[in-house]
Amino acid sequence: MSTVVRFLVDTTVRTINEFAAGIQTAAPKLLTGVVFLLLAYVGIRLVTGVFRRTLGAIYPDEQGLIVDLGVTVAAVFLWFGAALTLLEILGMGEIAASLGTAAGFVALGVSYALSNMIADTVAGVYLLRDPDFNPGDEVKSDPVTGVVTAIELRKTRFRDGEGRTVVVANRDVEKKWTRLAGVDDASDDPVSDVTDGGEG
Template sequence: MLIQAAAESTAEPIPRTILSELIDDAVTAIPKVISGALFLVLAYFVIKLALLLTRSVLERMHPADQTLIVDLSVTIVGLFLWFGAVLAFLKIVGLGDVAASLGTAGGFVGLGVAFALKEMIADTVAGVYLLRDPDFEVGDTVETASVTGTVTRIDLRKTRIRADDETLVVLANRDVEKKWTKQPTSVGDAQATPRAE
């Protein structure tokens, strides 16, 4: 009986201690959570403004037919800004170690994704160059990758060329950018214009 009473007396304060610690931790965490929520609201508006400004500047730099470059650039800027905002939020709410680990892991994941998608990235970079090149435009007759025909469409990753036999050939931009030659299209063109290096 005495042992049971002693066990009950020591067992009863433990739940109260855990509950009081939980309440104390919640009270301590409330200002951090409120600060984090306010930061996220502010970050949302700042990032929206930054993306609008980025889009505005890029649209002035690129002609209307190069909206793919603008969209890609704005998306990349947005990803970096939101990743930084999430890391800052974690730091504000007291999870600095998680933020540091997430930042390091994000770097390694980024390297892995870049390695896995290296051909897609090469196509995209070559696509940006092709879209910006005034000598390589839709309607031009070109010879590239053993294909001679008229360029019908240039995307970020693929270029479509209508061959002389009317077949549509879709080529990866990295293959087109390596070597292409513009064919004469009018009487004024005396010779083919090779791609400038």
Template sequence: MAIAQTAGETAGIVEQAIERFVGDIAAALPRLIAGLVFLLLAVVGLKAVMVVVRALLGRAFADEHPVYRRFLGRLVGLLLWFAVALAFLSVLGLSRIAAALGTASGFVALGIAYALSGMIEDAVAGIYLLRDPDFMPGDTVTSGEKTGEVKTIELRKTRLEVDGDTLVRANGKIESEWTKHEGERTGDPAH
């Protein structure tokens, strides 16, 4: 008799669990549907926004290497998708998780930015040097104690030819103090 009673209690517990599970799913369905609709609209919206962003980057950096435009486009896309993911969590009713992820990602981004500050400084200086009409391949410049001919300018570093050797300098160091020697452009026959 005790076994039959225990089996009946177990069946009752299982029935309650199934009813609660089905009830929870039914309660969550509107949020899930809203979340799926939100994701569908977000995908369409982000595709349209990225077309505009790429067009604007193409105009703003028309003379630059396409790698810079792609990098900036991907960075904007990544940030937008992350924002969509946080908004999606909020639509599902998981606002606290979205807030925690947003805060945590802010701290992670701050740490990465601090760790990469030298690289970021060189990249920003590289953009300035690439756009500077007074600093071009073939120009003779002095940077620090060295004088040489500018061979290549890249995003993070510049190569100078000094006495037949190639000197590679970080753009942050070059951009902070350099002097152009007028009339000594070896790459331009007009000088």
């Protein structure tokens, strides 16, 4: 019985000693990793803040969705790079390399799977930037003719002649649309104020 107890005590002591030695060995790397994370957090906040202000100066307030999208994409890339660097600091360079490669394949697959969503988002950016396509404009698009009530990153909302809200994917709107009348030119003859969009 005493042999079993001695064996358990020796095993426990050896495990504790090895654990303590492992912590002692890893402590400098862990400390470096914590310092890096703090610096990365501050740096990324500064970079995204400057990026947000820069985009905010370029795009007006009503195009805030474009600013939010740009800042989010930049933040994701920066944090992913920081995560890979942290793994390298902690001595897991092979894992970082594998993650980088795997992330490339995953991004390729995701971009293929979300190709329609990406097309809607890109078309939404173009529509938001187009001075001839604004809320309040009467627009004829392929699936609907009506007044634009909202332009979002992935879809545009119209109010048709019967007062119904029609939601159309931005990629479908951007292909071909015609502006019939708008808030600024409501007094003009709608027939003489036709503007084709989506072609340049």
